[in-house]
Amino acid sequence: MSKIVEISPTTRHEGHSKLVLKVDDAGIIERGDWLSITPVRGVEKLAIGKTMDQVPKIASRVCGICPIAHTLAGIESMEGSIRCEIPKDAKLLRIVLQCANRLHSTALHNILILPDFYIPGTDKKINPFTPEEPVRSVAKRIQRLREIGQTIGEIAGGEAVHPSNPRVGGMYKACTPRAKSKMYDLAKEGLVLAHEQMDFMIAVIRNMQKRDWTEVGGKQIPLPKTLGYHNQGYMAADPMYGSSNLDENPGWDPKRWTDVRPWDWYMGEGEVSLADPSYPIGGTSPVGTKVNPQMEACTGVPLYDGAPVEVGPRARLVKFKNYDEKGTWGQHIARQLEYTDCLYTIINALDEYNPSGKILADPIPQGDGSMGWAANEAPRGTDVHLAKVKDGRVLWYEMLVPTTWNFPTCSRALAGAPWQVAEMVVRGYDPCVSCATHMIVIDEDKRIVAQKLIQ
Amino acid sequence: MELSSEVNMMGTELGNYKLCVSARSTDKEILKKAQDGGIVTQLFAYALEEGIIDGAIVSGPGDEPWRPRPFVATSVEELMKSRGTRYNISPNVSFIKEATRSYGLDRIGIVGTPCQMQAVRKGQLYPAGLRDVPDKIALAIGIFCMENFPYQSIKQLVEDHAAMKLESVKKMEIGKGKFWVYGERGQVVQLPLKVTHKYEQPGCHVCLDYVANLADVSTGSVGSPDGWSTVFVRTKKGDDIWTKAIAAGCFETKSIEQVKPGLELVSKLANEKITKNQKTVEERAKFGVNKALRNPYLSPK
Amino acid sequence: MADKIKVGHVHMSGCTGCLVSLADNYGGLLTILDRYADLVYGLTLADVRHIPKMDVALVEGSVCIQDKISVDEIKETREKAAVVVAVGGCACYGNITRFSRGGQPNQPQHESFLPVGDLIKVDVYIPGCAPTPQLIRNVCVMAYLLLKGNKDQQELAKKYLTPLMQLAERGTEACGCDLMYDVINQGLCMGCGSCAAACPVRAITHEYGKPNVNREMCIKCGACYAQCPRSFFNFDVITGFEGILETIDGALK
Numbered sequence A: 001m002s003k004i005v006e007i008s009p010t011t012r013h014e015g016h017s018k019l020v021l022k023v024d025d026a027g028i029i030e031r032g033d034w035l036s037i038t039p040v041r042g043v044e045k046l047a048i049g050k051t052m053d054q055v056p057k058i059a060s061r062v063c064g065i066c067p068i069a070h071t072l073a074g075i076e077s078m079e080g081s082i083r084c085e086i087p088k089d090a091k092l093l094r095i096v097l098q099c100a101n102r103l104h105s106t107a108l109h110n111i112l113i114l115p116d117f118y119i120p121g122t123d124k125k126i127n128p129f130t131p132e133e134p135v136r137s138v139a140k141r142i143q144r145l146r147e148i149g150q151t152i153g154e155i156a157g158g159e160a161v162h163p164s165n166p167r168v169g170g171m172y173k174a175c176t177p178r179a180k181s182k183m184y185d186l187a188k189e190g191l192v193l194a195h196e197q198m199d200f201m202i203a204v205i206r207n208m209q210k211r212d213w214t215e216v217g218g219k220q221i222p223l224p225k226t227l228g229y230h231n232q233g234y235m236a237a238d239p240m241y242g243s244s245n246l247d248e249n250p251g252w253d254p255k256r257w258t259d260v261r262p263w264d265w266y267m268g269e270g271e272v273s274l275a276d277p278s279y280p281i282g283g284t285s286p287v288g289t290k291v292n293p294q295m296e297a298c299t300g301v302p303l304y305d306g307a308p309v310e311v312g313p314r315a316r317l318v319k320f321k322n323y324d325e326k327g328t329w330g331q332h333i334a335r336q337l338e339y340t341d342c343l344y345t346i347i348n349a350l351d352e353y354n355p356s357g358k359i360l361a362d363p364i365p366q367g368d369g370s371m372g373w374a375a376n377e378a379p380r381g382t383d384v385h386l387a388k389v390k391d392g393r394v395l396w397y398e399m400l401v402p403t404t405w406n407f408p409t410c411s412r413a414l415a416g417a418p419w420q421v422a423e424m425v426v427r428g429y430d431p432c433v434s435c436a437t438h439m440i441v442i443d444e445d446k447r448i449v450a451q452k453l454i455q
Numbered sequence B: 001m002e003l004s005s006e007v008n009m010m011g012t013e014l015g016n017y018k019l020c021v022s023a024r025s026t027d028k029e030i031l032k033k034a035q036d037g038g039i040v041t042q043l044f045a046y047a048l049e050e051g052i053i054d055g056a057i058v059s060g061p062g063d064e065p066w067r068p069r070p071f072v073a074t075s076v077e078e079l080m081k082s083r084g085t086r087y088n089i090s091p092n093v094s095f096i097k098e099a100t101r102s103y104g105l106d107r108i109g110i111v112g113t114p115c116q117m118q119a120v121r122k123g124q125l126y127p128a129g130l131r132d133v134p135d136k137i138a139l140a141i142g143i144f145c146m147e148n149f150p151y152q153s154i155k156q157l158v159e160d161h162a163a164m165k166l167e168s169v170k171k172m173e174i175g176k177g178k179f180w181v182y183g184e185r186g187q188v189v190q191l192p193l194k195v196t197h198k199y200e201q202p203g204c205h206v207c208l209d210y211v212a213n214l215a216d217v218s219t220g221s222v223g224s225p226d227g228w229s230t231v232f233v234r235t236k237k238g239d240d241i242w243t244k245a246i247a248a249g250c251f252e253t254k255s256i257e258q259v260k261p262g263l264e265l266v267s268k269l270a271n272e273k274i275t276k277n278q279k280t281v282e283e284r285a286k287f288g289v290n291k292a293l294r295n296p297y298l299s300p301k
Numbered sequence C: 001m002a003d004k005i006k007v008g009h010v011h012m013s014g015c016t017g018c019l020v021s022l023a024d025n026y027g028g029l030l031t032i033l034d035r036y037a038d039l040v041y042g043l044t045l046a047d048v049r050h051i052p053k054m055d056v057a058l059v060e061g062s063v064c065i066q067d068k069i070s071v072d073e074i075k076e077t078r079e080k081a082a083v084v085v086a087v088g089g090c091a092c093y094g095n096i097t098r099f100s101r102g103g104q105p106n107q108p109q110h111e112s113f114l115p116v117g118d119l120i121k122v123d124v125y126i127p128g129c130a131p132t133p134q135l136i137r138n139v140c141v142m143a144y145l146l147l148k149g150n151k152d153q154q155e156l157a158k159k160y161l162t163p164l165m166q167l168a169e170r171g172t173e174a175c176g177c178d179l180m181y182d183v184i185n186q187g188l189c190m191g192c193g194s195c196a197a198a199c200p201v202r203a204i205t206h207e208y209g210k211p212n213v214n215r216e217m218c219i220k221c222g223a224c225y226a227q228c229p230r231s232f233f234n235f236d237v238i239t240g241f242e243g244i245l246e247t248i249d250g251a252l253k
């Protein structure tokens, strides 16, 4: 008889989410439901009627870890709707900003996952905040990499967290030659550190891959070699930046996207029948706790070609670089492989950037209500925003954010693992849950197809 | 009320300082268009050349005659455009964050009135919206200030009272109890300050600082002879830069005790300003019937 | 170290940008954690799943009153924390969640988001969106001095925190309009430009020296008013800027 375990809330990622897991007698997950329980601030709905300039600024604030993705996808969906091409130098600044954000985010994610890993050659897990070596040097390097990313982002984008410089039609401010050379120097320094950090992380991940067990709450839990495997597809719009409907060869296709409701996807009512008070820290939910994922889930379930897909670093490498390593470890490795690309791309963009070039389109059309979309490759995957703008105001707005794509895929990837390591699988997706609050348009025919595919 | 009366104590009207001298730039080019002794332009030029600052937020000519506009100067050439006083509002602090962003400055110079120096220091201690700015203020130069004016006030003072066209004015000055307007063709008009009072910016009437007590270095004309400036060196940073600039021969100096009218006049004017404005602050507390106007020195409420 | 204070990060309906800002003290964050504060709670950084007792709770985000977990958590935070600090525009003033109006699947009833101060007593405000790493750092250092410092340090910390406590008492509404209501309309604006510099969405320009707020850009973060020298200016603290900045720098070396 299978039992239900609930881990709520999950930790060491952005936002609020939980795991509802059906496990067999050996504690192996038969079916996993990972869902957002972050209240829905409803940005897609509150956007309606507001100006096309303000909405991307609001959208930025759904997530403080990929605010750049939301700002850029928001702005570019507006530009897609009003059919506004921006000058080249504005685009280059956006690229610099994009890469700077990915650098900082990847480094931050290192801090969040390190406690799951061992110092190679020991049975000692890593506490990133310990003052002891060798960890302290790594922590300092991570913070410096973050500082480099955030500072470059701040110069190109105006602010390190929610960028103020991008605007519909281009950018507010061009960077001076001094600003350009400052970013350049930072990127050069970052490149050296990124190489070191990538090597360190890969060694730590490979070491983990070789282990047969990991300690959770004082117990040795076996680690399956297929941890985190799934059979879903991958989706990515671009290796680094993104795409929009204004591109000659768009990297994403709105016609291939559909949605199902959590109602049709997640488990129904149930009751926790297995609890473990020793699960760190504070235990799993007590026996008897009522669970109801299909009612509680705060996000919809977007599908591409009728099925869930994985988005993120691995998806980008699979789509554009023939990467093929599966499972949680493969996903972690893929993320580290993106480290240095962020910096090379910044350096190349700066080489091309002309500080006295034009940065704002003129004129900026006000829109006739046509649909525009932009798919930005956020650190944790494709972030698609769709918009219709008329007379400068937003008529309709949708955000298909990375973690929303990943929820159903990751849920599938949980099967086969001991429930105690479920959170490790989740963290492989570098989830960013706050923003994962998306509204749904149902396509009746495709919904049935999707349901069948899922069953 | 306690806190604000503290600054009004006799003897604190000039703020903390390590050194006070009368000084003048040794650079003739700077002096040609400087308001007084060219202290501001000279000190920034020196700091720029020495790499003490990467750039300075100064106020230069704007879209209309005598209307100032803040900008970031990163060369001596640009600094030269900012020489001279424009007696109306130039929101210099509005550039303090942008200077660290698209301008890429790590060491900022900024010049401003005493209230703008207050804004800078508040920004360093309470940076609500000034991320990564606090540790980048390398040199804050304050200029003495009795009051400032809206642009329209200057227009009316010059065009109505002094009967001159704004664009043909060469220099304006407040000194010796008068508002002076110098024309391009040599005309000089002086207006008594009682004419100018009504035109003042209302926010200046609660201002409790005359000589930029919170600057690294502050300067103004009062206390020193024509063409010379009174200079207070206040902080460690200011002291360091000033000492180096003197060693480099940037300034001629005279002991403040030896010049006329000297520090006494500075003190007197400072006390007059603070006493008068302190009174205004107090009167605001009973402006209405059992209703007060806000007192920013007590609380943000 | 027994002398450290216990600090927690409570995540309500915010975007985690406030937490990123805290982390953006980079090396300084490591020093704070080494010497002054134990992070006893913070779902993004640590595995603790339930709110423990703590000295200082840094609350990020507003509270969705249609979400029972959120409401329970904020009440529990007040019970468990000696000092509650609202970090960021959302916790202080609602920020963008002021615009929320529900109607979005999968929880269309999530309609009402309140600043923390509308549900519990908040002790200290750190406005801004994102709030700055430096102001968060200063408040953390001052909170440490207040709880663990000697008499002089406690005195300084109290004076430093006073205006931020008064901001909390002032209320839970903020936007660019405050510059009009409480500065210009009160005859206090002198055109320094701090407000324009502070605004994270470039909603403020200066027209003939005075701020103009584009109200269709303003997100209600409260940075401009908090930054304005004519919202508060405590001479007793700010005059000592040189020493205080040195102290804070020294503490984080």
Ligand SMILES: Cc1cc2nc3c(=O)[nH]c(=O)nc-3n(C[C@H](O)[C@H](O)[C@H](O)COP(=O)(O)OP(=O)(O)OC[C@H]3O[C@@H](n4cnc5c(N)ncnc54)[C@H](O)[C@@H]3O)c2cc1C
Pocket (backbone or CB within 6 Å): B033, B034, B035, B036, B037, B038, B039, B040, B041, B042, B057, B058, B059, B060, B068, B082, B083, B084, B085, B086, B087, B088, B089, B090, B092, B111, B112, B113, B143, B144, B145, B146, B147, B148, B149, B174, B219, B220, B221, B222, B229
């Ligand atoms: C509104 C106002 C009132 C003043 N009142 C007095 C007074 O009562 N007594 C007194 O002794 N001195 C006063 N001054 C200062 C004096 O006029 C000179 O600015 C000061 O002595 C510096 O002269 P300098 O030759 O050293 O500077 P310069 O080398 O000529 O450089 C002047 C600097 O002032 C800056 N500046 C010009 N206009 C403004 C402005 N509106 N706001 C901010 N910065 C500006 C420029 O950016 C430039 O960097 C006042 C200045 C202002 C702006």
Ligand code: SF4
Pocket (backbone or CB within 6 Å): B113, B114, B115, B116, B145, B146, B147, B148, B201, B203, B204, B205, B207, B208, B209, C190
């Ligand atoms: S009088 Fe005070 S408030 Fe007015 S401009 Fe001068 S320093 Fe500023």
Ligand code: SF4
Pocket (backbone or CB within 6 Å): A061, A062, A064, A161, C013, C014, C015, C016, C017, C018, C060, C061, C087, C088, C089, C090, C091, C095, C096, C128, C129, C130, C131
């Ligand atoms: S205040 Fe800004 S940074 Fe903080 S949670 Fe709200 S939106 Fe995010």
Ligand code: SF4
Pocket (backbone or CB within 6 Å): B091, C179, C183, C184, C188, C189, C190, C191, C192, C193, C194, C195, C196, C209, C210, C211, C227, C228, C229, C230, C231
């Ligand atoms: S910050 Fe300065 S310009 Fe803005 S309202 Fe306050 S006093 Fe006026």
Ligand code: SF4
Pocket (backbone or CB within 6 Å): B129, C174, C175, C176, C177, C198, C199, C200, C201, C202, C203, C204, C213, C217, C218, C219, C220, C221, C222, C223, C224, C225
């Ligand atoms: S005007 Fe800008 S700084 Fe002021 S509350 Fe609005 S968004 Fe914040």
